[in-house]
Amino acid sequence: MIVIENILISDDVVESQFVCDLAKCKGGCCEEGDAGAPLSEEELRKVKDSFPKIKHYLTEASIQSAEDQQYYTYDNEFGWVTPTMHNDNGICSYAIREKDGQINCAFEKGYNEGLISWKKPISCHLYPIIVYKGKHGDYDRMNYEPRKTLCKCGWKLGEKLKVPTYQFLKEPLVRKYGEEFYETLDAIAQAHYINKEND
Incomplete structure (x- = not known):
């Protein structure tokens, strides 16, 4: 898990690869x-x-x-x-x-x-990332939760293009949490996850 201030981020957000393939999923979400x-x-x-x-x-x-x-x-x-x-x-x-x-x-x-x-509800813009409020509303939990069948084409396209989910969703992440948050997340991902795969 990655922790940035009061945001708890699932490892899947940076370790998974995803690019929405609208031509195939047809916006079924x-x-x-x-x-x-x-x-x-x-x-x-x-x-x-x-x-x-x-x-x-x-x-x-x-x-x-x-x-x-x-x-x-x-x-x-x-x-x-x-x-x-x-x-x-x-x-x-x-x-x-x-x-x-x-x-x-x-x-x-x-x-x-x-x-x-x-543009549209941030929950739509962020999908397949879903953000949950903590029990007392004092922190956010960010998970990667694509639909198993509907989003299969998105997994395949992301893997083909080698695009991490968080990078594909840069615009909504910046929209919700700001540029500084995204840059911090990107630095952590590069240092601890992406580079590790290249070792």
Whole structure:
């Protein structure tokens, strides 16, 4: 385990290799799961404020689902989460299913087109890294938890390209914890893990 200040990081975060292969997984993590995407307290307002600017990407059913659930909902296991569609395999209400079957995020599309300044929930951006709050909220636990079947293509692509998971997820890690955290994690990984493999 790696410890940086109050963040406990599983060795798998730096030892595993992963690159999301959207062409094969089709964004299936947006619909496979027991609840919507976890949201932080700060993200609740961002979801609600961004919704009017991205709703034109969504189907009428998705818009109705989001509005009926007040833009987010509370799950007893995961806390605040994005709403999901009850009649479409549990897909996130903010997901866009394209004609080729690939699922994209309406928030990310709005961000890429300059309509909003918030990219998407950090829990989505970080996946397959999942961050859990400590029992009393005074520390974070960071684990590498890809889905066994859905993410198999991501393992294979990461191994083929030899990209450590934490490097693939540099942008969301910096977004959540800052550049200094990422540089520290990278230095630890280089010194104690990556170089060890080359010995």
